[in-house]
Every structure is written in structure tokens, then in C-alpha cells.
Amino acid sequence: MGIVEAILLSVITAATPLVLAAAGELVAERSGVLNLGVEGMMIMGAVCAFAATQLSGSPYIGVLAGIAAGALFSLLFGFLTLTLVANQVATGLALTLLGLGVSGMLGESFLGMQGIKLQPIAIPLLSQVPFVGPLLFRQDAIFYLSIAIVAGIHWFLFRTRSGLKLRAVGDSHGSAHALGVDVIRTRYLAVLFGGACAGLAGAQLSLVYTPQWVENMSAGRGWIALALVVFASWRPWRVVAGGYLFGAVSISQLHAQAFGIGIPSQFLSSLPYVATIVVLILISHNRRMTLINTPASLGKPFVPDR
Amino acid sequence: MKKLLLALATTTAVIGFAAAAGAQEKAKICFVYVGSKTDGGWTQAHDIGRQQVEKELGDKVETQFLENVPEGPDAERAIERLARSGCGLIFTTSFGFMDATVKIAQKFPDVKFEHATGYKTAPNVATYNSRFYEGRYIQGQIAAKMSQKGVAGYIASFPIPEVVMGINSFVIGARSVNPDFKIKVVWANTWFDPGKEADAAKALIDQGVDILTQHTDTTAPMQVAAERGIKAFGQASDMIAAGPQTQLTAIVDTWGAYYVKRAQAFLDGKWETTSSWDGLKDGILTMAPYTNMPDDVKAMAEATEAKIKSGELKPFTGPLNKQDGAAWLKEGESSDDATLLGMNFYVEGVDDKLPQ
Numbered sequence: 001m002g003i004v005e006a007i008l009l010s011v012i013t014a015a016t017p018l019v020l021a022a023a024g025e026l027v028a029e030r031s032g033v034l035n036l037g038v039e040g041m042m043i044m045g046a047v048c049a050f051a052a053t054q055l056s057g058s059p060y061i062g063v064l065a066g067i068a069a070g071a072l073f074s075l076l077f078g079f080l081t082l083t084l085v086a087n088q089v090a091t092g093l094a095l096t097l098l099g100l101g102v103s104g105m106l107g108e109s110f111l112g113m114q115g116i117k118l119q120p121i122a123i124p125l126l127s128q129v130p131f132v133g134p135l136l137f138r139q140d141a142i143f144y145l146s147i148a149i150v151a152g153i154h155w156f157l158f159r160t161r162s163g164l165k166l167r168a169v170g171d172s173h174g175s176a177h178a179l180g181v182d183v184i185r186t187r188y189l190a191v192l193f194g195g196a197c198a199g200l201a202g203a204q205l206s207l208v209y210t211p212q213w214v215e216n217m218s219a220g221r222g223w224i225a226l227a228l229v230v231f232a233s234w235r236p237w238r239v240v241a242g243g244y245l246f247g248a249v250s251i252s253q254l255h256a257q258a259f260g261i262g263i264p265s266q267f268l269s270s271l272p273y274v275a276t277i278v279v280l281i282l283i284s285h286n287r288r289m290t291l292i293n294t295p296a297s298l299g300k301p302f303v304p305d306r
Numbered sequence: 307m308k309k310l311l312l313a314l315a316t317t318t319a320v321i322g323f324a325a326a327a328g329a330q331e332k333a334k335i336c337f338v339y340v341g342s343k344t345d346g347g348w349t350q351a352h353d354i355g356r357q358q359v360e361k362e363l364g365d366k367v368e369t370q371f372l373e374n375v376p377e378g379p380d381a382e383r384a385i386e387r388l389a390r391s392g393c394g395l396i397f398t399t400s401f402g403f404m405d406a407t408v409k410i411a412q413k414f415p416d417v418k419f420e421h422a423t424g425y426k427t428a429p430n431v432a433t434y435n436s437r438f439y440e441g442r443y444i445q446g447q448i449a450a451k452m453s454q455k456g457v458a459g460y461i462a463s464f465p466i467p468e469v470v471m472g473i474n475s476f477v478i479g480a481r482s483v484n485p486d487f488k489i490k491v492v493w494a495n496t497w498f499d500p501g502k503e504a505d506a507a508k509a510l511i512d513q514g515v516d517i518l519t520q521h522t523d524t525t526a527p528m529q530v531a532a533e534r535g536i537k538a539f540g541q542a543s544d545m546i547a548a549g550p551q552t553q554l555t556a557i558v559d560t561w562g563a564y565y566v567k568r569a570q571a572f573l574d575g576k577w578e579t580t581s582s583w584d585g586l587k588d589g590i591l592t593m594a595p596y597t598n599m600p601d602d603v604k605a606m607a608e609a610t611e612a613k614i615k616s617g618e619l620k621p622f623t624g625p626l627n628k629q630d631g632a633a634w635l636k637e638g639e640s641s642d643d644a645t646l647l648g649m650n651f652y653v654e655g656v657d658d659k660l661p662q
Contacts, residue, residue: 006512010505104342111344114547115529210500210526212548215342217524219499250502254509257492258459262659265465265493 007251008135012143013209015247017042017201020146021225022232022239023153024197029229030157031190032170032297036092037077039222040099041195045070045202047103050213051110053206059118063142063203070199071192073099078191082184085301096222104215115211118142142204147240149197154236166190170295173302183302198222231276233283233293242279249275335359335569336393337371338384340400341498347523347542349373351559352399352422358562359569366573377402382410389414395572397565398422401468407431418577420568423468425647427579434564437585438468439475439646440614441557441593442519443621444607445539446479448554448596449517450487451603452537459510460491461503461520461527465661467649469521474653475621476519479610481655490515491658500526511536517554528552537598544594555607556594563589583643587615622646627654 021038028035048069053062077095080086118140126137157163168176169186177183205221206213224246232238253268284290337356341349356369370393375384381403388396389410395418398407404424411419411431419431427433449458460476462469473491480487490513492506503522507530510518518538520527525548531538532549540546540556564584571577584590593611596604613619624635629652635641652660 003512006508010508010512014501014505108344112346112547205501210504210524210529212500212525212529214346214498214500214524215344216498217500219496219501221501251505251509254492254506255513257658258490258509258513258515260490260657260659264659264661265495266661269493269495 003255005131005135007248007255010251011244011247012135012139014251015243016143016146017204017209017221018225018228018246019150019240019243020142020201020204021198021222022228022243023146023150023236024194024201025225026229026232026234026236026239027153027157027166027197028187028190028194029298030170030234030295031166031187032173032295032300032302033081033187033191033194034088034092034299035074035077035095035191035194036089036226037074037095037099037222038194038198038225039218039220040096041070041073041198042099042202042205042222042225043103043216043218044073044099045199046206046217047107047110047202047213048199049203050115050206051106053116054110054113057116059116059207060141062116062207063118063200066199066203066206067196068199070202071196074191074195074198077195078188081301082187082191085303088299088301100216107213107215110213111215113213115206115213117211118207140208142200142208145200150236150240157236167295170297173297173300177302177304183304187302198225201225227276231280231283233290234295235293242276245275245279246272332368333366333395333569333573334391334393335367335369335565335572336388336396337369338375338381338388338396338398338400338403339371339373340375340377340402341373343371343373345523346525348559349399351543352397352561355561355565359565362566363569363573367569375403378406381406385410385419386413389417393417395420395569395577401466418572425581427581429579432568432577432579432581434568434580434582434584436559436561436590437583438557438559438591439471439621440586441591442472442475443479443614444593444610445519445555445557446476446481446487447483447610448599448603448607449476449519449539450480450483451606452554452599453487453515453517455514455516456484456487457515458487458489458517458519459507459513459515460489461506461510461518461522462491462493463497463522464495465493467647470652470660471646471649472521473656473658474649477655478621478626478653483606487655488657491656493661494522496522498523500524503527504530507531508534525549540594546594546597551598553594553597554599555596558592558594560589560592585614586611587617628652629654629656629660 045066049062049066052065053059080091081088120138120140123137127133165181169183173183228242231242249272253271339349343353360369372384397420399422401423407419407421408426411428421433423435424433494502494506504526507527511534516536518531520541525545528538528545528548532552537554538552540553544556544558546553596607620640622641624639625637626635628634
């Protein structure tokens, strides 16, 4: 296996949880809900996926448990912000703190246990293609899902009537409501989807990336996913580009260090963030395009009776 | 509210005891942890020490701890709370608690404090540390014997003296066996991020190292090494469960004996401020069983360990040069502790640029 191939393999593993969590958050934000609880939902997904895998012996049960945990946890956010109309920013932050705490408690009896890794599935024929085969077609189920989810989101948002309604809710909930779209229901579903994706991202952490459970193992990846949504200017495929760019820079800097090129490691460690900022600047020079994509009702509460 | 009730209860208890003449009050020994007591590494090792105090000193003492205390202003509040709640002896178990400990100690001259891995002392503040580097020297020797390619990978956390000292000791040990031995260093710039530690491990293995050692806290690198079929060393606690066919040995922190000794001195009224820096011989660190290696390598490791314990071998002994080739220690000369504790340079043979 060549060095380029090895680097790319590491990049895919590092980028997948970011892409998944960001894709889910993108849908929630497109419906006008800003959920800062991604980190909390992700870590809940990670702990539940790990626990369910240990108890059942099957990582696939674990994946389902991770998705369910993320979705259930996001339901709490939905209830507080959509039904009780609590402040979205404050509730999201609380969700993150709560998730980190609760996951630590739930996971206490699973600390130090040996994880069961979600094994790769080789796709017949395609996995035999040189270079591309081992990279893209000999991966675990969560990677395939991540690409399918992004493609699905793109299709849903821009090619279906329901997707159009969801975007309408995010852009102007008042108008959507006047047209007869159930704003609260749409947002609940979007938040649930976001939670499920974050939970799946968490499952990737504790079943594929590092098959183990330790407290706080998401280590800030939920926040990076949130930044990626803005980075992608709310376009699904750009989330993939952003996630992989971030992953590529993070992995290359480790290789650069191991290679001994003599650039200070603190600088190299900051490169992924520097790259993000540079791209953001490049994107934002076209202000009109940015405004078109930004959900205009993002973060604003909606009370139907008003 | 619970705290208040607790404080009230304690006060009542104290008055009650004072009334019953001759009744002995339990000494309260307290601990401040930077992480969770089940982190599987640094903090867990301290908590095992605390449990040993409870076990060995029985009903003469009562222990209490605060976990997940962030370094910084919060630490001050946490330490002060313990001091106010009647703790007689307080161990603060992270480097970052240093200034907070000294500050609170000034406010509470009757309470004794012990700070781990720091360098500031006061009449009621002692410091204690462990010569982890002695274990790393042994690891270096094992690595040089076990590596086919003569290159080991080193996952480092932050460029602080403690970590630099470890890298140097590892390299000195390795080159005492194979003078051409090389290491590749990757700075993760974190103590704790399983994903990043695993990525660093993969990067190092992809670049051809066949032995891995780490100065970060999780078992992720050990897992990666196991998956790729190379050997590795554990850190802070025995990580054999993460790599039954992978771990060669591990440096295991064993603070218990020290804690018991100091608590006993406190009970006897003989506690004095000290700067303790114990090593393998004192049992403050131990080597996990030497596994997954041929008998001759194991014999060599055991012999080196015995020599370090007897004081015959000191890892930082000349002739040694600094990285740029400038002379540092002459033949037979050993480094003083102050240089080690402030170490900000590499020795000859480290193939990395030290981040400054």
C-alpha cells in the first residue's frame, strides 16, 4: 500500500463523522433551527452504540442504538425549543453539556472494555479496481451510509416538494405557515433527522474510528461539524468537500511531523482551522450567493397562533 | 444545600467529639483530580492511591475527592472548599494546580498541601513527582532490540519539560543498544483525543516505524498498533487489555505507597514540607510485565531495571551531547535534577525539531 493511499484511508475515517454530523445539522438549519447540541448528541450516540454493541455482540445493533440515541436526545431539544419556544442557542449549549455528563454516567461500566470494530464490507468487482477499490469500496457500512445520506439530502432538498417546503419553513416560517405548511411538524422532523445523523457520527467514533469508550471521546468534533455547515454555505455536497478538506489537512500535518520537515507542530496543528478560515473568506466574497443559501429564519422562534 | 448540611453535620460532629473527652477525630485526607477517576490513566492511578490510603490506614482517616476540576480559577475555588470543609491534608494532582495550591495554602496555614509534578513549595506546601523517565529508558532499550527497522514512533502531547525528558530518555536508552536507532516524533498537541491519537499512530506506522510509544492518555494508539500488527508501549496504566499481543511493557503510576507514607506522617504530626522525586526503586512507578518479547530481551530489561533501582545506572549520564552536537555531560557525569525539570532541549539522536 502506497503512502498516498494510506493517508487517504486515514482521511476518510477522520472525515466521516464530521460529514455525517454536519449533514444532519444542515437539514435542521435549512428548516430554520440552530441546534448547538451536536456535540452532545454525538457523544450520546457514541456511548449508546458502544454499550449496545457490548451487550448484543453485534456492532450493527450498536449502529442502530447510536442513531436512536441521537434522535431521542434531539427530541428533548425539539420539545424545549419548538413546543416550549425556549431560546435555541441556550438550549443547544445545555444539550451539549447534558450529553457530555449523561454519557459519562451511562458509560462508566463500559470503560476499559475492548471494543468490537465494525468490519469493512468489500463491494464485489468495484473493490478490485486498483487504487480506488481499496479506498472507496472496501469500507465500513457507516462510510457508505454517509455518502448515501448526503446524496439523499441533496435530492430531497432540491428535487422534492417536501424539501421545498422544508426550505420555505427555514426561509420564512410566517409565509410557509400562511400557505398551510405545518412549521412545527417540519422542524421536529428536521431536528430528529439531525439528531439521528449526529448519533450515527457518534457510533462511527466508538465502533470504527477508535473502537472503545472513553469519556469526552468526541473531543470537539461536534463543534467542527457545526462550523462545517456554515463553511458549506448550507449546500450538502460542500459539506463533504469541507469535511474531507479538514480531514486531509489534519492527517497531512501529522505525516509532515513524522516526516520531520521541521515546521513547528503548533503551527501545523492549527492548519485545519486556518484552511477553514481561508475558504470561508473565499466563499464570502460573493455576498449574494451566501445570502441566497442562508436560511433567513435561522434561530428565530415560531409561535403559530400569533 | 447538601454541602451546607454536610458542613453543619461536620461542625456538630466536631463539637460532639470535643464534648466527649478523649474521643479521637478522624483525619480528613482530600484529593483534587483534573480528570475523571475512571479515565483509565493519570487520574485513575491517583484514585487507586487514595483507595490504598483508606485501606491501609483504616478508620484513622477519611478521604474525600473532587474530580474533573479544570485547571485555572475553578481549581482555586475547589481547593478552598476542601480546605474550609476540614481537610487536614490536600493532594492536588495536576501540574496546572500549582499556583492555585500555593495561593490557597497562604490562606490556610494550618492545612497541609501536596502538589504533584510542580516546583513551588511553602512551609505547608510539599511537592512530589515520579521519575517516569527511568521507565522510558528501559522502553528505549527494548525498542532498539525489538525493532526490525531501527525506527520507533513517539506520540507526544505538549512540548513541556516532562515530555521532552521522556523523549530524551527513550532515545538515550535505545542508542545504548543500537547507536543508529532513530525515532520519529509526532506532537498531538492534546493529552486526550482518541481519534487524533489514533491518526498520529497511523501516520507513524504508514511512515515505517515498527514500534510505537506514547505520552498521551488513551489506549487508541495501542489499539492501532494491535490492528497493524506492530508492538507498542503503554502509558500511565497497564494497557495490556487493549493489546494482549502488542504491549511490550507499560509505565504504571503507583502513587499509593507515597500517599500512605505522607498520610501516616500527617497523622503522627511529623509532616514536613519536602520536594520528593522518587523513582523505580521507591515503587512510585512500576513496569508492567515484560510481555511479547524473546527471553533475552526480557532479561536485558529486567537487568536494566535492577541497575536503575540500585542506583548503578542513571539514564542521564555522560558522555551525552545535545541535539546540535554540543557537549552536555562529560563521561560519567550525571545530570542534576534542576536541568531535567526544566529540560527544553533534545539530546543527540532525536530526529525532530523541538517546538519552542
